[in-house]
Amino acid sequence: MTHSSLPGYFGPLFAVFLFVLGLCVGSFLNVVIARVPLDQSIVRPGSRCPKCGHVLSWYENIPLLSWLALRARCRGCGAPISARYPMVELLTGLLYFACLRRFGWSYELVPALVLVSLLVPLAFIDLDHWILPLSMTVSGMLAGIMLAIPLGTEALRDALIGAAVGFLSFRLMEYVGWKVFQREALGAGDKYLVAMLGAFLSWRALLGILLFASMQGAVVGIVMLLLTGRAGPRAEEAEPETPEGEVPPLTMTWEFTQPGLPFWKRLLLVPVCLLVQPIPDAPLDEEGEEEEWIPERTSIPFGPWLALAGLELLLLGPWLARILPPDIAMMLGAVP
Ligand SMILES: [Zn+2]
Numbered sequence: 001m002t003h004s005s006l007p008g009y010f011g012p013l014f015a016v017f018l019f020v021l022g023l024c025v026g027s028f029l030n031v032v033i034a035r036v037p038l039d040q041s042i043v044r045p046g047s048r049c050p051k052c053g054h055v056l057s058w059y060e061n062i063p064l065l066s067w068l069a070l071r072a073r074c075r076g077c078g079a080p081i082s083a084r085y086p087m088v089e090l091l092t093g094l095l096y097f098a099c100l101r102r103f104g105w106s107y108e109l110v111p112a113l114v115l116v117s118l119l120v121p122l123a124f125i126d127l128d129h130w131i132l133p134l135s136m137t138v139s140g141m142l143a144g145i146m147l148a149i150p151l152g153t154e155a156l157r158d159a160l161i162g163a164a165v166g167f168l169s170f171r172l173m174e175y176v177g178w179k180v181f182q183r184e185a186l187g188a189g190d191k192y193l194v195a196m197l198g199a200f201l202s203w204r205a206l207l208g209i210l211l212f213a214s215m216q217g218a219v220v221g222i223v224m225l226l227l228t229g230r231a232g233p234r235a236e237e238a239e240p241e242t243p244e245g246e247v248p249p250l251t252m253t254w255e256f257t258q259p260g261l262p263f264w265k266r267l268l269l270v271p272v273c274l275l276v277q278p279i280p281d282a283p284l285d286e287e288g289e290e291e292e293w294i295p296e297r298t299s300i301p302f303g304p305w306l307a308l309a310g311l312e313l314l315l316l317g318p319w320l321a322r323i324l325p326p327d328i329a330m331m332l333g334a335v336p
Helices: 010-038 065-069 084-103 109-129 134-151 153-181 190-201 203-228 252-256 263-276 303-323 326-331
Strands: none
Touching (some): 065 084, 109 303, 134 153, 134 190, 153 190, 153 203, 190 203, 190 303
16 A cells, blocks of 8 residues: 555645645534534534524634634624634544545545544534434444445455444443443443444454543543542533434334234344343333433543544554554554
């Protein structure tokens, strides 16, 4: 794989182009982070100030520069604009650049950029709302499998096994945690994120992802607990409720518990339920309704840590393979 088959002076030019593309994608990811968890359209309406509704014109919407030029204030009402907007843009730009450094101008750059563009918003959504939207993780998993096709049958097989093993292993941990400890050890959305990571990075990376995510999450969680009294962020708002009578997405238990369901159908649903049924997030109250889950002081959202571990294995593989003993590097899925 040649890292630059382009004439010398074009290389830096295209690298700058990719960085700027990353900034623009990051600007769009800010919209995704703000709207997807609230089930709002990411296309319409255009960006506006969350305080006063002031519609942003094109020159107020330029990644990084607008935030600097506006001195972090809305032009309509003067409300401060969070530094997180330019931060997400810059982060995405830098990660795009890092992907180029890692893969060069090869086909592998495409799935890498797609994975980055999924992991950045998923991490921030989980930090804000303690959820990982299925619309992003499940379609991300499918994208990971599709993007492996041009890499050949072996890559496709690794992606399929990665998605299946990632999902099933976390599903099993979730099930055991619920049976043994009678409580939720993992967020219900985590297994879909791990399936997505397995699809993009193959099953070989799964053990490394699990290890890196738990170790870093535990260390930072403990430090945060000592410093701020909380291991994770506070839940700012309740999740949007499913309207009455409507089937919540992917909840087989809903159908399973309906009275008057024929016995054979119930029997058929058992294996399906075991696989896809979300484990109740919270104990049920007297009316059998799920109580709203509120993160405890020691709760840590796992999604951001899984995303970070995925990025580390994606981008630092060759470096890890160099510094770690070969056996351990192979076990962690660090490919040279
Ligand atoms: Zn405003």
